[in-house]
Amino acid sequence: MLKNIILLLGITLILSCEGTKEENIGLTTITKWQEDKKSAISITYDDGIINQFTVAKPIMDKYQIPGTFYVITGKIAGSKKGKFIGRPKAEIIQETKLIKTNKENFFERASLIAFTGTTEAIDYHSRVGSLYEAGKIQKAYQLLDEGYLKIRRGEIRNLDKVIHHDNVVDTTTWDDLKVYAQEGHEIASHTVTHPRLAVLDEANLLYELEQSKKDVEQYLGKQYTFSAECPYGTENERVMEYAHKLYPSLRNRMPEPYLEEINRSSKKSPETSEKEYVQWQRGPLTNIGLEEMKDWIDRCAAQDNIWLVLVFHGINGIGWEPKTDKELEAYFKYIHDRRDQLWVATFADVTKYIRARKSTKIESVDHGKSIQINISSTLDPKVYDVPITLKTYIPKNWKRISINENQIISTVATDTIGNYITYSILPGNKEILLREGI
Ligand SMILES: [Zn+2]
Numbered sequence: 001m002l003k004n005i006i007l008l009l010g011i012t013l014i015l016s017c018e019g020t021k022e023e024n025i026g027l028t029t030i031t032k033w034q035e036d037k038k039s040a041i042s043i044t045y046d047d048g049i050i051n052q053f054t055v056a057k058p059i060m061d062k063y064q065i066p067g068t069f070y071v072i073t074g075k076i077a078g079s080k081k082g083k084f085i086g087r088p089k090a091e092i093i094q095e096t097k098l099i100k101t102n103k104e105n106f107f108e109r110a111s112l113i114a115f116t117g118t119t120e121a122i123d124y125h126s127r128v129g130s131l132y133e134a135g136k137i138q139k140a141y142q143l144l145d146e147g148y149l150k151i152r153r154g155e156i157r158n159l160d161k162v163i164h165h166d167n168v169v170d171t172t173t174w175d176d177l178k179v180y181a182q183e184g185h186e187i188a189s190h191t192v193t194h195p196r197l198a199v200l201d202e203a204n205l206l207y208e209l210e211q212s213k214k215d216v217e218q219y220l221g222k223q224y225t226f227s228a229e230c231p232y233g234t235e236n237e238r239v240m241e242y243a244h245k246l247y248p249s250l251r252n253r254m255p256e257p258y259l260e261e262i263n264r265s266s267k268k269s270p271e272t273s274e275k276e277y278v279q280w281q282r283g284p285l286t287n288i289g290l291e292e293m294k295d296w297i298d299r300c301a302a303q304d305n306i307w308l309v310l311v312f313h314g315i316n317g318i319g320w321e322p323k324t325d326k327e328l329e330a331y332f333k334y335i336h337d338r339r340d341q342l343w344v345a346t347f348a349d350v351t352k353y354i355r356a357r358k359s360t361k362i363e364s365v366d367h368g369k370s371i372q373i374n375i376s377s378t379l380d381p382k383v384y385d386v387p388i389t390l391k392t393y394i395p396k397n398w399k400r401i402s403i404n405e406n407q408i409i410s411t412v413a414t415d416t417i418g419n420y421i422t423y424s425i426l427p428g429n430k431e432i433l434l435r436e437g438i
Contacts, residue, residue: 019396020418026364026371028392030357032304035389036422037343039300040307040350041335044068044251046190046229050170051315055325063336068347070190070229073212078174080211082162082193084115085203096148101141110199113147117159129196133236162193174219181220186346189216189228198236209246227348233264249351258358270306277354281309285321294334301341307350352386356427373432381428389424392434393417402437
């Protein structure tokens with residue numbers, strides 16, 4: 001009789017009375033995001049511009065939001081500087097008079113022009129790279145010939161100087177960056193000089209990727225060489241092949257069968273994706289209003305599969321497409337106020353979480369008075385050091401649950417399968433024992 005009445009009252013009531021079905025006791029999964037949040041957000045900055053550290057970072061610190069800063073290592077005092085690797089400069093420049101740019105000499109010339117010492121020459125390098133990546137190969141060759149003609153005529157002076165991208169007054173030191181890293185921010189490589197990597201020859205391409213990695217490792221430590229960003233958001237296949245061998249994670253591209261990547265220029269809605277995870281990159285440029293930026297957050301919080309990756313550059317008039325401190329203050333507060341739903345973490349940490357979740361195997365045994373959970377993973381626990389959150393279904397009468405005798409969980413939640421608890425552990429191979437606590 002009582003059971004019939006309960007049935008009439010609907011499914012929720014039945015569950016709250018019956019608890020977890022016996023076959024589901026011990027069932028354990030890793031939640032999609034850390035602490036069972038709805039979605040993830042990473043806030044990233046490119047180019048190591050001074051105001052990112054002196055204006056944006058203090059606002060983030062106030063709201064305890066960690067950021068990822070991709071820095072151009074060659075402009076930080078103490079690092080190895082940018083340089084051209086190859087034949088003597090004069091020889092190559094002289095040759096441009098006799099032989100037009102072609103498939104054979106293109107990469108060498110496009111590499112060298114970035115190191116001829118003027119901002120105009122850097123601009124030629126950058127525009128040549130842009131044409132090349134857009135598939136306009138002949139136009140890229142012609143533009144390079146035009147640049148070298150100017151150098152030969154002395155219209156662009158050939159100096160022995162290294163010019164860095166957006167290198168306005170910047171006094172950030174490795175000591176400063178070390179402090180920021182210790183505060184919980186991620187500081188990572190954005191190459192030595194910020195070139196168009198797609199038009200560099202192998203030696204110069206490798207130097208940009210390897211040397212910046214070495215400097216980050218020397219001044220900050222190996223853990224900051226996990227992720228990197230190749231300049232101009234390049235997705236060039238040749239560059240990605242080299243870069244993926246050196247860095248476990250790139251903001252440029254992260255090919256995984258379970259992850260869809262929507263880059264900054266794409267208009268695709270993340271809601272239309274059927275993948276388990278969607279990395280949705282957005283660039284809050286100067287003319288993008290706060291309402292649109294807030295809408296990204298709301299859309300992220302409304303789904304369970306979106307990882308919103310924001311890409312900031314300039315702040316308060318310094319750097320490309322700057323935003324103001326007032327906008328950042330309002331925006332970061334908006335994110336902070338929604339933290340019960342959103343996991344805000346560095347680019348490296350979100351990558352590590354997703355990969356750990358996808359490559360960890362879990363088996364559990366219900367012993368009646370205890371639940372034993374065996375966890376195994378093929379990933380290196382020294383690298384994959386971000387806690388993963390487990391969700392385990394427990395018997396209905398368990399109210400306080402001890403985990404390995406050293407942690408007590410007393411918040412029991414209920415869903416359509418039954419009663420469960422969530423708790424975070426470090427990934428790696430281990431055994432966990434849950435008991436009803438005292
Ligand atoms: Zn950049």
